[in-house]
Amino acid sequence: MPPVFLDGIARAVVLVHAIAALVLVGAATHHAVVAIGLVRGAVRLRLARIYAATVAIAWTASFALGLLAYPAFRVGVRAGYLDAAEPWASNLFDIKEHVAALGLPLVLGVFALSRRLEPRTDRALAGGYAALVVLAAALAWIDVIAGLLVTMARGV
Amino acid sequence: MTARAASSPRAVHAAACAATVAFALMLELPTVVAVPLPWYQPVDHAWTFGVSAHGIAMAFYGHCLYAALAGAVAAAAVLAVARRCEPTARATTWLAGLAVAVVVGVAARETLALAARDLRSSPRLTAPPELRASPSRRTVEAP
Numbered sequence: 001m002p003p004v005f006l007d008g009i010a011r012a013v014v015l016v017h018a019i020a021a022l023v024l025v026g027a028a029t030h031h032a033v034v035a036i037g038l039v040r041g042a043v044r045l046r047l048a049r050i051y052a053a054t055v056a057i058a059w060t061a062s063f064a065l066g067l068l069a070y071p072a073f074r075v076g077v078r079a080g081y082l083d084a085a086e087p088w089a090s091n092l093f094d095i096k097e098h099v100a101a102l103g104l105p106l107v108l109g110v111f112a113l114s115r116r117l118e119p120r121t122d123r124a125l126a127g128g129y130a131a132l133v134v135l136a137a138a139l140a141w142i143d144v145i146a147g148l149l150v151t152m153a154r155g156v
Numbered sequence: 157m158t159a160r161a162a163s164s165p166r167a168v169h170a171a172a173c174a175a176t177v178a179f180a181l182m183l184e185l186p187t188v189v190a191v192p193l194p195w196y197q198p199v200d201h202a203w204t205f206g207v208s209a210h211g212i213a214m215a216f217y218g219h220c221l222y223a224a225l226a227g228a229v230a231a232a233a234v235l236a237v238a239r240r241c242e243p244t245a246r247a248t249t250w251l252a253g254l255a256v257a258v259v260v261g262v263a264a265r266e267t268l269a270l271a272a273r274d275l276r277s278s279p280r281l282t283a284p285p286e287l288r289a290s291p292s293r294r295t296v297e298a299p
Contacts, residue, residue: 002199005201067217074212074214079212079279083278083280084280092270094270095263095266095267098270101223102259104179105175105176105224106176108175109169109171109173109175112171112172113165113169118165123245124245128248132255132256135255139263
């Protein structure tokens with residue numbers, strides 16, 4: 001394979017990327033449960049703020065690490081193997097990266113909103129917050145499952 | 157809308173929704189119309205700018221750059237408006253619904269397009285025969 005950006009440490013980068021994704025999917029799921037609770041009157045605002053910060057940090061870290069490892073994947077894995085042998089995995093990877101990008105402004109916006117949210121005095125806002133948080137959790141699960149499936153076909 | 161100063165929680169919510177919608181639409185725009193983008197060519201360690209690129213090339217960085225710029229501009233614009241005129245409860249609900257619908261719609265459109273993508277003519281490295289035949293990169297050496 002020709003030399004590619006960060007190819008020598010691509011596996012380490014993807015390992016940390018996967019660890020960040022594990023943190024992300026756990027925090028996003030818990031955050032969704034807490035956000036639904038806000039709508040139903042079970043106000044645990046401090047917990048919501050902690051999960052919002054955790055999700056924002058984990059999503060940003062996972063996304064950034066994925067961007068760093070992407071050239072090694074694109075050349076060594078996709079062009080070198082997947083496109084010919086497992087094209088479904090190449091397509092699934094591109095769906096995964098697209099979904100990951102879509103979630104980034106969502107979780108950063110939710111984080112900013114969580115710092116100011118007062119669900120006891122604004123029920124409409126609690127509903128809007130919960131909708132965004134549940135969507136972010138769904139996107140996180142889609143990404144993690146897609147990432148596992150692609151890696152089963154071939155990793156860096 | 158009712159008059160109110162400073163960035164209230166509803167103003168921040170409106171800005172977050174606007175950023176999400178603008179980011180998603182701009183991320184999808186280059187797949188709908190021909191938009192010149194920065195492309196990274198990992199084999200050559202080079203960047204090019206154009207509607208398309210030759211060989212193994214990556215447009216994702218360019219897509220994300222444009223989308224991030226669109227999201228930041230939308231968030232700043234909506235925050236400036238919503239600080240002066242706070243969104244109502246109904247507008248808050250509608251904005252959240254719009255953000256969810258746009259993200260789901262863009263993700264569904266992209267998924268349908270990519271699921272049908274034909275990679276038979278995509279640029280490839282010439283892999284050794286053992287890599288082409290086996291899904292595992294590991295090889296077993298004879299003692």
